[in-house]
Amino acid sequence: MADFQAERHVKYFLRCLKTFLPSVYTPNDSNRMLLAYLCVSGLDLLGVLESKTTLEERKGYINWVYHCQLPSGGFRAFTGTDFGVENRTADNAGWDPANVPATFFALVLLLILGDDLARVKRTECLRWLPRVQRQDGSFGEVLGPQGEIGGGRDLRFCCFAAGTRYILRGTRGDIDTDIPDINVDRLASFIQACQTYDGGLSDTPLGEAHSGLTYCGIGALTFLYRTHSDQSHPIPKLLSPGTPEFESLVRWLVSRQTSELGEEESDDDEEEDEDENDETHALRLNIQGLTLDDKIFGLHALEPCRSIQWAGFNGRCNKLADTCYSFWNMATLLMLDRLALVDVELNRRYLLEKTQHIVGGFGKGVGETPDPLHSYFGMVSLAFQGEAGLQNTDPALCISSRAVERLQSLEWW
Amino acid sequence: MTGKYASDPEWASIEPIPLNDGSDSGALPLATIAYTDDYIEATSYLRAVMAANEMSDRALKLTEDIISMNPAHYTVWIYRAKILFALKKDLKEEFEWLNRVSLKYLKNYQIWQHREVIVSCRDQFPTLPDRELDFLMEMFAQDSKNYHVWKYRHWLVRHFKLWDLPREIEDVEALLKADVRNNSAWNHRFVLRFGPRGDDEPDAGMPNGGAMGADKGRLAVADEDVIDAELQYAQAKILLAPENRSPWSYARGVLRAAGRPLSEWKDFASKFVTEKKKHDAEDGEDEIEVEVKSSHAVEWLADVLAEQVSGSETDKSEAVKMLTLLKEKYDPIRKNYWDYRIKMLDSFAVPYGVSASA
Numbered sequence: 043m044a045d046f047q048a049e050r051h052v053k054y055f056l057r058c059l060k061t062f063l064p065s066v067y068t069p070n071d072s073n074r075m076l077l078a079y080l081c082v083s084g085l086d087l088l089g090v091l092e093s094k095t096t097l098e099e100r101k102g103y104i105n106w107v108y109h110c111q112l113p114s115g116g117f118r119a120f121t122g123t124d125f126g127v128e129n130r131t132a133d134n135a136g137w138d139p140a141n142v143p144a145t146f147f148a149l150v151l152l153l154i155l156g157d158d159l160a161r162v163k164r165t166e167c168l169r170w171l172p173r174v175q176r177q178d179g180s181f182g183e184v185l186g187p188q189g190e191i192g193g194g195r196d197l198r199f200c201c202f203a204a205g206t207r208y209i210l211r212g213t214r215g216d217i218d219t220d221i222p223d224i225n226v227d228r229l230a231s232f233i234q235a236c237q238t239y240d241g242g243l244s245d246t247p248l249g250e251a252h253s254g255l256t257y258c259g260i261g262a263l264t265f266l267y268r269t270h271s272d273q274s275h276p277i278p279k280l281l282s283p284g285t286p287e288f289e290s291l292v293r294w295l296v297s298r299q300t301s302e303l304g305e306e307e308s309d310d311d312e313e314e315d316e317d318e319n320d321e322t323h324a325l326r327l328n329i330q331g332l333t334l335d336d337k338i339f340g341l342h343a344l345e346p347c348r349s350i351q352w353a354g355f356n357g358r359c360n361k362l363a364d365t366c367y368s369f370w371n372m373a374t375l376l377m378l379d380r381l382a383l384v385d386v387e388l389n390r391r392y393l394l395e396k397t398q399h400i401v402g403g404f405g406k407g408v409g410e411t412p413d414p415l416h417s418y419f420g421m422v423s424l425a426f427q428g429e430a431g432l433q434n435t436d437p438a439l440c441i442s443s444r445a446v447e448r449l450q451s452l453e454w455w
Numbered sequence: 456m457t458g459k460y461a462s463d464p465e466w467a468s469i470e471p472i473p474l475n476d477g478s479d480s481g482a483l484p485l486a487t488i489a490y491t492d493d494y495i496e497a498t499s500y501l502r503a504v505m506a507a508n509e510m511s512d513r514a515l516k517l518t519e520d521i522i523s524m525n526p527a528h529y530t531v532w533i534y535r536a537k538i539l540f541a542l543k544k545d546l547k548e549e550f551e552w553l554n555r556v557s558l559k560y561l562k563n564y565q566i567w568q569h570r571e572v573i574v575s576c577r578d579q580f581p582t583l584p585d586r587e588l589d590f591l592m593e594m595f596a597q598d599s600k601n602y603h604v605w606k607y608r609h610w611l612v613r614h615f616k617l618w619d620l621p622r623e624i625e626d627v628e629a630l631l632k633a634d635v636r637n638n639s640a641w642n643h644r645f646v647l648r649f650g651p652r653g654d655d656e657p658d659a660g661m662p663n664g665g666a667m668g669a670d671k672g673r674l675a676v677a678d679e680d681v682i683d684a685e686l687q688y689a690q691a692k693i694l695l696a697p698e699n700r701s702p703w704s705y706a707r708g709v710l711r712a713a714g715r716p717l718s719e720w721k722d723f724a725s726k727f728v729t730e731k732k733k734h735d736a737e738d739g740e741d742e743i744e745v746e747v748k749s750s751h752a753v754e755w756l757a758d759v760l761a762e763q764v765s766g767s768e769t770d771k772s773e774a775v776k777m778l779t780l781l782k783e784k785y786d787p788i789r790k791n792y793w794d795y796r797i798k799m800l801d802s803f804a805v806p807y808g809v810s811a812s813a
Binding site: 058059062063064065067068069070071072073074075077078081082099101102103105106107108109110119121122123124125126129130133134136137138139141183184186187192193194238239240245246248249250251252292293296297299300301334335337338341342343344346347350353358359360361380382383384385388 | 472474475476477480481482483484485486487488489490491494498502503505506507508524525526527528529530533534537560564568571600602605606609613636637638639642645646650672690694697698699700701704705707708711712723726727746747748749750783784785786787788789790791792795
């Protein structure tokens with residue numbers, strides 16, 4: 043059994059943090075706030091953020107995050123859209139907008155770095171949020187040049203809008219009553235309408251169920267109802283054990299665990315086998331006059347499963363395992379208090395023996411090169427199952443419990 | 456700067472705005488990327504034309520250049536769309552260009568969002584653009600489960616009301632013929648057959664998606680012929696690959712839409728789970744052995760029996776037997792889940808279909 047290579051992962055994340063990412067990352071330029079969060083939070087999860095970076099460096103990082111804050115509230119996702127405060131007018135502000143996911147990542151990044159959010163334009167940001175919400179309850183990504191909502195209808199935006207509201211509204215109820223809130227009930231209905239016929243959630247109503255988006259939907263609901271005390275918003279069925287909504291979601295999530303890893307050596311054989319099977323079945327079925335019973339009688343009996351050594355998770359039905367889906371599915375199950383229903387040991391072996399990379403970090407699939415996203419989510423998945431050397435991690439905020447404590451120490455919490 | 460924009464007379468009037476990564480104000484930039492000189496220069500000009508809110512041909516060309524280097528740039532797409540509309544461009548040309556870019560960046564999300572914005576222009580696209588479905592099939596030839604392309608196709612169906620266009624279901628059938636495990640194609644089939652069609656209906660994934668409990672997923676009016684045909688279709692596909700979860704899930708959705716119970720398929724599922732006598736040579740006794748041809752059939756039977764548990768002890772012991780088969784022999788990865796289901800038999804009947812009174 044391979045071990046968790048903590049030291050190598052520290053080296054990997056330090057390299058990502060302190061040296062330039064190669065130019066092939068240019069298509070990720072607009073995701074710099076996300077990349078920044080992954081690298082810094084990765085080191086925090088490994089428990090070395092304070093020992094491997096100096097106070098000065100952390101102050102510098104905090105300043106960079108604030109450098110991305112817009113005068114009108116919220117954060118941009120990268121500095122590339124910033125054409126300077128001196129050039130900013132009402133007419134062109136739409137080309138340098140606050141970005142919903144980036145705002146959430148900026149806030150958690152500040153918490154991880156030890157900041158007290160004192161420089162966050164809290165009321166401006168809270169005023170901006172309802173303006174990015176659509177009539178149907180969903181959220182967009184940005185406000186465009188005429189204040190119109192840009193970006194697709196997508197549960198990702200719903201999740202990060204709800205997360206931003208959660209962090210900034212807090213629990214003290216100190217928000218001025220003239221600051222409009224988002225429409226919580228409409229958002230919750232939109233999310234529930236995204237549940238598909240097989241139990242998972244899709245990006246929008248009509249789509250195919252997908253683990254990443256299921257995480258976003260349940261994450262958003264968790265943010266909305268976690269600190270919830272008044273009875274005016276009933277707890278959605280998706281969060282209520284025993285309802286068909288909840289139980290079919292759980293079934294869908296546990297069904298994502300798979301031993302189909304897409305390994306090169308065995309892949310070809312398997313596919314050939316499958317094709318052959320399909321073909322033989324097809325031939326058999328083409329024989330005229332066979333009854334349904336005859337056809338089923340002609341099928342092979344299944345062999346009981348041989349012992350399985352590795353099992354990761356896929357993100358959709360009939361897809362292969364992928365490191366990040368260990369996170370998306372397990373985090374969702376953890377939010378539903380149903381993590382115990384999957385085989386965490388097989389998942390651990392999959393991550394440690396199949397996608398953990400020799401130079402540190404995790405790749406997307408078996409034998410693939412590491413990247414910050416899969417490295418971070420691979421580690422968080424292991425943190426959920428108590429891997430030694432990793433900090434406890436909150437599944438919704440997706441930060442260490444140390445950073446969660448910092449959030450709870452803020453004056454509006 | 457000495458790049459292609461700095462040396463181009465067309466751009467002489469523009470003062471580029473360099474990247475301000477905050478270093479001057481005490482910031483230590485995070486997630487820095489080793490940009491190429493071309494990207495650094497082009498983005499400096501982009502900031503300048505955006506600051507000037509310029510709607511021009513040269514700005515349009517510049518957006519193409521940026522997109523070729525960073526197709527995920529979220530404001531450049533909005534800016535491009537605004538210029539196209541401001542200059543009243545022929546959007547058919549935009550389409551040709553988009554097709555080329557889409558084939559190059561298969562995983563990109565913004566491209567498809569932009570396509571939706573363009574095709575939404577009723578005056579230029581009063582009906583489905585020519586060859587649009589051919590192009591989508593070309594995309595599916597690269598990746599038949601591309602999430603963004605399927606999302607766009609769902610939108611297209613609603614926008615141009617294509618539910619009954621023969622080509623839609625033909626494409627789905629062709630893709631399922633090529634790969635009966637293509638869950639995206641199964642999902643699209645569900646949209647075509649059961650997706651809400653009215654303009655006033657909420658944009659819901661399942662019929663009656665906004666409703667809760669037993670009404671969720673249920674059609675207001677079900678066409679029983681369509682329901683029966685879809686159930687038969689699912690059965691035929693199950694015979695091709697009995698371990699393929701997609702058609703089993705599809706059938707659950709169909710029954711739910713019709714408001715018909717899971718038990719309707721009890722007989723069908725039972726045919727995959729048969730008992731055989733086996734002679735044990737050692738002790739000379741006959742043993743009953745269960746022969747299973749699909750683990751999903753076992754799961755189906757377990758669900759049907761679980762719904763009936765309030766009825767009889769026999770049903771309960773049969774349900775436990777099915778769940779134990781899954782746990783021990785046919786789906787041990789999920790042994791903890793099957794245990795959970797066994798425990799739930801004692802607490803309450805979970806409505807896995809629609810028949811229960813949730």
